[in-house]
């Protein structure tokens with residue numbers, strides 16, 4: 001059975017129970033996203049609500065997903081209302097929470113509840129975790145091929161990392177394709193782009209975002225949240241793994257992780273992406289305050305190509321990096 005979910009959570013439990021997890025965000029953005037948003041607005045969802053929420057709602061309905069795990073703490077403040085709408089459509093709603101205070105016992109309780117709901121043992125969960133960790137190790141290698149060996153583009157890095165939230169529901173197939181991709185990438189020439197950028201925030205809703213940088217002699221060599229989805233810390237204990245996942249906790253955890261990665265990767269500037277009408281826009285205040293690098297905050301709204309204004313701002317930002325001492 002397909003089990004939808006609204007953001008990364010201990011997906012090991014779903015695989016262990018013999019079900020197929022589906023990251024609804026990835027399904028939404030690759031399957032007529034504009035139509036889903038319009039349908040949700042016709043149903044009554046307000047214009048000033050994030051497009052991902054509207055898209056997730058319609059994608060669940062349009063793809064006949066009967067059960068959904070809603071991460072009601074640590075992801076999105078709109079998820080509560082989204083879950084109520086889905087419940088009204090006779091969709092089974094299961095909640096999962098990441099404790100804001102990073103409390104180990106509270107997280108353990110959440111994992112235990114999910115484990116009991118799906119009737120699996122820790123032995124089964126760890127068996128799956130071992131297989132997924134093999135893939136995560138490959139993803140760490142892919143990431144290194146991006147920032148160190150410079151053989152993988154920001155777009156490719158994004159694609160593999162963002163899809164590691166559900167492994168396309170098929171970890172064996174995902175691993176085989178990833179191995180093949182890495183094998184071929186290792187034989188590529190080193191990419192020569194002069195400007196190295198870090199991308200922070202939720203994945204972009206723009207369809208042409210990564211291609212845009214190729215044309216401007218720049219590459220994104222750090223995709224913050226996508227990398228977090230790939231659980232790169234490779235912890236043996238499942239609680240440690242989901243406590244190291246920075247996205248659902250306070251912004252200070254993200255700042256620690258971003259700072260470490262930016263200095264390790266020798267990044268020239270940061271692009272911080274936020275979604276229109278998202279509470280995470282507020283995080284830009286502290287991110288900008290504590291990340292001492294050239295910093296540009298941009299915003300996306302509907303799933304589309306980037307508007308000219310955003311392109312112009314990005315071009316100007318790259319010019320500033322290119323023609324100052326920062327570079």
Ligand code: SF4
Nearest residue numbers: 050052075076275278
């Ligand atoms: S972008 Fe923000 S508002 Fe939209 S779904 Fe994600 S957390 Fe929620």
